[in-house]
Amino acid sequence: MSLNPRLVKESFSVVEPHAERATAYFYGRLFAESPHLRAMFPPAMDVQRDRLFSALTRIVWSLDSPGGLSAYLEQLGRDHRKYGVLAEHYTAVGNALLATVRRFAADVWDHEIEAAWVSAYTAAANLMIGAAEADAGVSPAWWPAEVVGHERRHRDIAVLTLRPAQRLPYLPGQYVNVQTARWPRVWRTFSIANAPRLDHTVRLHVRSVPGGWVSTALTRHTAVGDTVMLGPAMGTMTPREHSARDLLCVAGGTGLAPLKAIVEHVIASGRRPNIHLLYGARTADQLYDLPDLLRMAAAFPWLRVLPVVSGDPSWDGMRGELPEVTQRFHSWAEHDVYVCGPSSMVNDTVRRLQAGGVPLARIHRDVAHGET
Numbered sequence: 001m002s003l004n005p006r007l008v009k010e011s012f013s014v015v016e017p018h019a020e021r022a023t024a025y026f027y028g029r030l031f032a033e034s035p036h037l038r039a040m041f042p043p044a045m046d047v048q049r050d051r052l053f054s055a056l057t058r059i060v061w062s063l064d065s066p067g068g069l070s071a072y073l074e075q076l077g078r079d080h081r082k083y084g085v086l087a088e089h090y091t092a093v094g095n096a097l098l099a100t101v102r103r104f105a106a107d108v109w110d111h112e113i114e115a116a117w118v119s120a121y122t123a124a125a126n127l128m129i130g131a132a133e134a135d136a137g138v139s140p141a142w143w144p145a146e147v148v149g150h151e152r153r154h155r156d157i158a159v160l161t162l163r164p165a166q167r168l169p170y171l172p173g174q175y176v177n178v179q180t181a182r183w184p185r186v187w188r189t190f191s192i193a194n195a196p197r198l199d200h201t202v203r204l205h206v207r208s209v210p211g212g213w214v215s216t217a218l219t220r221h222t223a224v225g226d227t228v229m230l231g232p233a234m235g236t237m238t239p240r241e242h243s244a245r246d247l248l249c250v251a252g253g254t255g256l257a258p259l260k261a262i263v264e265h266v267i268a269s270g271r272r273p274n275i276h277l278l279y280g281a282r283t284a285d286q287l288y289d290l291p292d293l294l295r296m297a298a299a300f301p302w303l304r305v306l307p308v309v310s311g312d313p314s315w316d317g318m319r320g321e322l323p324e325v326t327q328r329f330h331s332w333a334e335h336d337v338y339v340c341g342p343s344s345m346v347n348d349t350v351r352r353l354q355a356g357g358v359p360l361a362r363i364h365r366d367v368a369h370g371e372t
């Protein structure tokens with residue numbers, strides 16, 4: 001059976017407008033046919049549903065670029081170890097997925113499309129299973145980590161320092177899934193906010209978002225001595241090792257976390273690029289990490305930290321929305337650029353930088369990963 005990305009994409013585009021109903025149907029089928037799998041999922045499935053569909057969308061639309069897709073699927077396979085997923089579970093998931101696309105693309109469905117989905121799913125599942133099995137030989141499925149520091153920097157923002165029982169390998173700029181004892185099986189992503197350290201500790205910047213189970217547990221109901229679980233590191237917004245360019249980092253709110261790790265790493269590498277870090281918040285009291293960043297700038301004269309406040313006219317410094325503020329400077333066209341924060345801010349910043357002559361290949365951002 002050969003892959004036929006075109007047929008998979010065309011039929012998926014028929015399903016896409018019905019994403020919500022299709023995902024609900026998928027889980028309904030899965031749990032009806034394999035009730036024992038329900039226990040692997042969190043009690044509330046809303047975030048899980050969104051994650052499933054966005055992963056599926058990414059996979060389907062990348063079927064033509066096998067290189068990037070394989071890396072993504074392998075990472076996904078390794079990450080699924082923390083849920084206790086085994087090779088045999090992929091058959092049940094594949095059956096439920098096929099039943100779902102068959103139903104929601106019924107108007108166009110035929111044997112050829114069915115064959116295209118079966119071969120695409122089989123190839124994807126094999127990559128995930130292979131990566132998970134290879135990883136099982138060398139790495140734990142998750143890392144228990146002790147909370148060794150917990151600072152409330154603002155009513156809604158905490159900076160946590162965690163010490164994994166075993167070294168958690170990661171690259172600066174990557175993120176991890178986090179689970180708290182308060183909400184078993186509920187995992188949310190947070191970026192690691194420091195370059196790897198000798199004592200293996202990792203820092204997270206967490207804003208408690210309304211209705212956010214994990215973010216609220218981490219900011220308000222977690223203390224030194226508690227244990228949290230970390231999944232493997234993921235994400236591709238990592239520093240370009242062989243670049244000699246200067247850097248522009250644009251950080252919105254807690255989106256600072258991965259950019260701080262990247263800046264720390266660049267400084268520790270011995271390179272001396274000029275680094276501009278635009279650090280935005282709505283109000284001055286939400287610039288929760290400014291004292292630390294100013295200390296870094298004092299120790300490394302090539303780093304310029306520029307705090308920007310968008311919602312406080314009395315702020316005696318740079319004011320405005322980050323995307324627009326980036327345009328107030330000379331051109332960034334020769335810089336490596338890293339952008340992180342609320343997705344609308346990131347999208348607008350990238351658009352304006354591109355219009356200002358920065359090639360897209362030099363603008364690094366992460367595909368949004370929600371933190372709730």
Ligand SMILES: NC(=O)C1=CN([C@@H]2O[C@H](COP(=O)(O)OP(=O)(O)OC[C@H]3O[C@@H](n4cnc5c(N)ncnc54)[C@H](O)[C@@H]3O)[C@@H](O)[C@H]2O)C=CC1
Nearest residue numbers: 190191205252253254255257280281282310341342344345
């Ligand atoms: N905590 C973490 O480890 C990570 C967080 N993130 C993301 O970073 C974001 C941080 O959110 P908050 O701290 O609540 O930020 P926030 O909502 O307080 O905004 C921070 C900055 O972004 C600007 N901004 C917000 N919306 C904008 C828009 N539509 N257009 C232009 N500028 C805008 C604000 O003016 C401010 O300067 C979240 O979306 C989170 O998912 C991303 C990666 C890691």
